[in-house]
Amino acid sequence: MHATLMFIVRDGQVLLIEKKRGLGAGKINGPGGKIDPGETPLQAIIRETQEELCITPHTPRKLGELRFAMSDCPDILCHVYRADDFTGTPTETDEAVPVWTRLEEIPYQRMWEDDRHWLPLLLDEQTFLGKFVFEGERMLWKEITTGVRW
Numbered sequence: 001m002h003a004t005l006m007f008i009v010r011d012g013q014v015l016l017i018e019k020k021r022g023l024g025a026g027k028i029n030g031p032g033g034k035i036d037p038g039e040t041p042l043q044a045i046i047r048e049t050q051e052e053l054c055i056t057p058h059t060p061r062k063l064g065e066l067r068f069a070m071s072d073c074p075d076i077l078c079h080v081y082r083a084d085d086f087t088g089t090p091t092e093t094d095e096a097v098p099v100w101t102r103l104e105e106i107p108y109q110r111m112w113e114d115d116r117h118w119l120p121l122l123l124d125e126q127t128f129l130g131k132f133v134f135e136g137e138r139m140l141w142k143e144i145t146t147g148v149r150w
């Protein structure tokens with residue numbers, strides 16, 4: 001499965017979501033989701049951010065790629081984007097509650113276990129490739145490479 005994630009960083013805060021349904025429901029994450037057939041990752045992350053938060057990110061930049069081997073669902077290749085501005089007002093939808101979070105207060109304890117290993121890189125504007133093995137929601141193995149060209 002190919003998927004996307006978006007992190008909008010503005011005024012010392014990052015716009016996260018509380019995910020209401022689907023994989024990772026109840027967790028804090030960035031907006032994102034599966035790439036539809038015929039879509040590019042960039043088209044998909046713009047659509048997912050519009051659908052989940054009713055906003056349009058400006059000039060998303062791909063900073064990372066995450067490869068997940070999961071015990072209970074197909075492998076995921078996730079394209080991770082950062083944007084520094086957006087149009088619209090972040091609004092709760094059927095899929096997500098917007099959660100503006102100060103950069104020093106990211107709630108890693110409410111996020112997937114991998115996030116603490118690569119989100120600081122994205123916030124620092126570094127590029128990265130992360131590979132992870134999960135058994136259920138428990139991370140068993142990780143490998144992170146930085147300075148990747150996308």
Ligand SMILES: COc1nc(N)nc2c1ncn2[C@H]1C[C@H](O)[C@@H](COP(=O)(O)OP(=O)(O)OP(=O)(O)O)O1
Nearest residue numbers: 003004005022023024032033034068078112114115
């Ligand atoms: C396993 O670790 C993960 N960490 C993080 N940070 N994010 C993850 C992990 N595994 C999956 N994700 C992300 C990737 C996608 O953004 C979502 C899953 O997408 P979902 O299945 O909810 O896709 P939608 O297209 O939104 O689903 P609908 O069919 O409900 O529209 O989680």
